[in-house]
Amino acid sequence: MRLPYRSRHLQPLSPPDQGWPRRIGLLNDYVRIPYANGSSFASQFLFREFSERGHEVTIVGPNDPAALPDELPPRHVMLAAGALRTHPGVRVPLPSPKGLREVRAQKFDLVLGQAGSELIDLGIWLRATRGVPFLAVNTIHLPSVYNVVLPDQLNRSPHVRKLFEGGIIPWLERHSAEVYNQGDGLIVLSKGLEQYWRERGVRVPIHVIPRSVEPKIFDAPAGADPFDPRAKAGQRLLCVCRHTREKGVTRLLEIFARWIAPEAPDATLTLVGDGPDHDAFRADAERLGVADRVFFPGEHAVTDIVRFYKHADVFLYTSLSETYGQVISEALWCGLPTVALEDGMGVSHQIDSGSDGVLVPPGPDENNANWRFGGEVVSLLRQPAKRRAFAANARKNARLRSDPTRCVQRYYEAFADARKHRDQTWGMGMRSSTMSPLVRWASINAAVIGVGLMRAPSVVNRHGRKQPSWTALTKRAESEAAE
Numbered sequence: 001m002r003l004p005y006r007s008r009h010l011q012p013l014s015p016p017d018q019g020w021p022r023r024i025g026l027l028n029d030y031v032r033i034p035y036a037n038g039s040s041f042a043s044q045f046l047f048r049e050f051s052e053r054g055h056e057v058t059i060v061g062p063n064d065p066a067a068l069p070d071e072l073p074p075r076h077v078m079l080a081a082g083a084l085r086t087h088p089g090v091r092v093p094l095p096s097p098k099g100l101r102e103v104r105a106q107k108f109d110l111v112l113g114q115a116g117s118e119l120i121d122l123g124i125w126l127r128a129t130r131g132v133p134f135l136a137v138n139t140i141h142l143p144s145v146y147n148v149v150l151p152d153q154l155n156r157s158p159h160v161r162k163l164f165e166g167g168i169i170p171w172l173e174r175h176s177a178e179v180y181n182q183g184d185g186l187i188v189l190s191k192g193l194e195q196y197w198r199e200r201g202v203r204v205p206i207h208v209i210p211r212s213v214e215p216k217i218f219d220a221p222a223g224a225d226p227f228d229p230r231a232k233a234g235q236r237l238l239c240v241c242r243h244t245r246e247k248g249v250t251r252l253l254e255i256f257a258r259w260i261a262p263e264a265p266d267a268t269l270t271l272v273g274d275g276p277d278h279d280a281f282r283a284d285a286e287r288l289g290v291a292d293r294v295f296f297p298g299e300h301a302v303t304d305i306v307r308f309y310k311h312a313d314v315f316l317y318t319s320l321s322e323t324y325g326q327v328i329s330e331a332l333w334c335g336l337p338t339v340a341l342e343d344g345m346g347v348s349h350q351i352d353s354g355s356d357g358v359l360v361p362p363g364p365d366e367n368n369a370n371w372r373f374g375g376e377v378v379s380l381l382r383q384p385a386k387r388r389a390f391a392a393n394a395r396k397n398a399r400l401r402s403d404p405t406r407c408v409q410r411y412y413e414a415f416a417d418a419r420k421h422r423d424q425t426w427g428m429g430m431r432s433s434t435m436s437p438l439v440r441w442a443s444i445n446a447a448v449i450g451v452g453l454m455r456a457p458s459v460v461n462r463h464g465r466k467q468p469s470w471t472a473l474t475k476r477a478e479s480e481a482a483e
Helices: 038-052 097-104 120-130 142-149 158-181 191-199 249-260 278-287 302-311 326-333 346-350 366-382 384-401 404-428 436-454 472-482
Strands: 023-028 056-062 076-079 081-083 091-093 110-114 134-137 186-188 206-208 236-240 268-272 294-298 314-317 338-341 357-360
Touching: 023 038, 023 120, 038 056, 038 110, 038 326, 038 404, 038 472, 056 091, 076 097, 081 436, 091 436, 097 120, 110 120, 110 404, 120 134, 120 158, 120 436, 134 404, 142 158, 186 191, 191 206, 191 346, 206 404, 236 249, 236 302, 236 326, 249 268, 249 278, 249 366, 268 302, 278 294, 302 326, 314 326, 314 366, 326 338, 326 346, 326 384, 338 366, 357 366, 366 384
Parallel strands: 023 056, 023 110, 056 076, 110 134, 134 186, 186 206, 236 268, 236 314, 268 294, 314 338, 338 357
Antiparallel strands: 081 091
């Protein structure tokens, strides 16, 4: 049934051919969404959009013993998986005869690999054995995230960092480019990443498709004020992210303590999220003397985050690891002016500096960059009229960039190009080995599980707040329509 909501924001779309692809396989790192994860929220969006347009969408990912029936999508294949010790609830998929038979039995017309693990090799295998067009989506910036699995002592070692940054990461980038080139196209989320992967040897078509914002969630009313009573309206700074090293939260806390708090005595910083470095960030706030002005409400369901965006005054972001940075789109969509570090990737792609926010170069002098970042924040806090102007532009620009209709249409165009590329290559004897993708998948994901043993287990969602299921928003819309 087509929901009444659709008529408010979608025009009729044009799939590549009438009735194709009927069966879409969507590879995802999670079949149950255990904690806030931008890539999986994007997969949920695509699952809803394509399902509501008549496609048969099957989610393929790791088996999760903790999954309850209502947390799983209607159509799914769960593969054998091992636990990632550093992140309880995270499972790493592995190939098995049973899993491969079950996937092959789905008879997919097209496979979309929205996964950051070597699971994308399943799409390469289906292409090699069945001629199924395969599109990969780049969701990880390798140079920024490798240190998540390292113990603190190794992470601080210049020799270890040199080993990774000078040898291991370049090798992994070349490996990723090789894998992408065995498919039928690569989807990236920003123009900067298109150039990044071309420079690393990707030859297949590259499609730049920014993620959409879900209006069902972010056009909702502001609702009750979720901020700590000590956070004064008009002076509320907000950051939403996973609490892991690569998000730059320690740097943000240092900027707040040194350059913002002394100049704006009523300013507060609220850090929504959870993750393996949550306790370390709390300790940073204590060490810097701002614990009474920094609040940690924990992770919240994505459907609840809108209240924070709409009751905040300025959004701050210091991560340099974003292939996109979905929270930036969400904040701008809600009319929240944003100050962020210029990353040349997903964040820079979204902010029109000087119009709806401010981008600050992160270096080369980090102290000077931090001073400038803090100054931009203080300036916005002192100028409500400027914030209002930025807010109006933010809403307008975000809707142009992140419109669901435009996003899905771009995917249809990428699907058509992928089938054309498959026809031009797979049918001309350019098939890859049928075993090498499976060997690569098994060996690299097994290595990931092993590396995960290097760091102690962490808490990634200590409050246990659940994210929406794959069908929750559709069911809610149906219920509202019935009323």
